[in-house]
Amino acid sequence: xxxxxxxxxxxxxxxxxxxxxxxxxxxxxxxxxxxxxxxxxxxxxxxxxxxxxxxxxxxxxxxxxxxxxxxxxxxxxxxxxxxxxxxxxxxxxxxxxxxxxxxxxxxxxxxxxxxxx
Amino acid sequence: xxxxxxxxxxxxxxxxxxxxxxxxxxxxxxxxxxxxxxxxxxxxxxxxxxxxxxxxxxxxxxxxxxxxxxxxxxxxxxxxxxxxxxxxxxxxxxxxxxxxxxxxxxxxxxxxx
Numbered sequence: 001x002x003x004x005x006x007x008x009x010x011x012x013x014x015x016x017x018x019x020x021x022x023x024x025x026x027x028x029x030x031x032x033x034x035x036x037x038x039x040x041x042x043x044x045x046x047x048x049x050x051x052x053x054x055x056x057x058x059x060x061x062x063x064x065x066x067x068x069x070x071x072x073x074x075x076x077x078x079x080x081x082x083x084x085x086x087x088x089x090x091x092x093x094x095x096x097x098x099x100x101x102x103x104x105x106x107x108x109x110x111x112x113x114x115x116x117x
Numbered sequence: 118x119x120x121x122x123x124x125x126x127x128x129x130x131x132x133x134x135x136x137x138x139x140x141x142x143x144x145x146x147x148x149x150x151x152x153x154x155x156x157x158x159x160x161x162x163x164x165x166x167x168x169x170x171x172x173x174x175x176x177x178x179x180x181x182x183x184x185x186x187x188x189x190x191x192x193x194x195x196x197x198x199x200x201x202x203x204x205x206x207x208x209x210x211x212x213x214x215x216x217x218x219x220x221x222x223x224x225x226x227x228x229x230x
Contacts, residue, residue, distance in 0.1 A: 043218075108161070
């Protein structure tokens with residue numbers, strides 16, 4: 001069956017540009033997570049949605065980062081005025097149940113590799 | 118910020134050998150999970166061990182957890198070239214009805230034929 005998909009897979013942006021990264025979770029999954037993974041590091045939590053509600057955005061690095069999931073399915077992570085330190089792989093994960101990893105396995109997408117020049 | 122620290126950072130072994138990776142963490146946890154990441158399949162969940170468990174097995178994987186030392190180990194027995202990947206431990210805290218994962222920096226495992 002279809003897993004979590006993300007688009008684009010690769011994005012090159014000039015410093016100062018805005019970018020939008022899309023995540024299509026597995027159909028019917030309630031929970032959706034965004035992570036940022038810098039080169040040589042593990043993923044770091046950015047934000048969590050339960051259906052359309054953004055319950056936690058404590059990991060967003062600055063107010064240039066914004067995420068939404070208006071209909072409780074597809075989610076978009078937007079980064080305004082990109083900077084070089086935003087270069088990373090952005091991972092999306094979904095799980096069937098509310099409550100996160102211990103209640104249900106998180107399924108990760110392939111990620112979007114963002115390079116800011 | 119990273120919660121876990123994997124050790125070693127990189128490990129190179131021959132097919133058939135066992136691979137052991139360690140993870141240390143800092144705060145109390147509900148459970149600890151191990152993930153594998155390679156370019157072909159992305160980040161994949163391997164195994165979850167709860168804070169009240171000491172050891173868990175899944176196929177060629179064996180995970181231990183010592184909450185008194187805040188450490189875990191992942192053993193892969195009879196390794197195969199296909200096991201080549203980065204391995205991450207991830208700890209789960211609990212916030213008001215939902216939980217999030219905090220990953221370590223990972224161990225890069227290379228299994229040579």
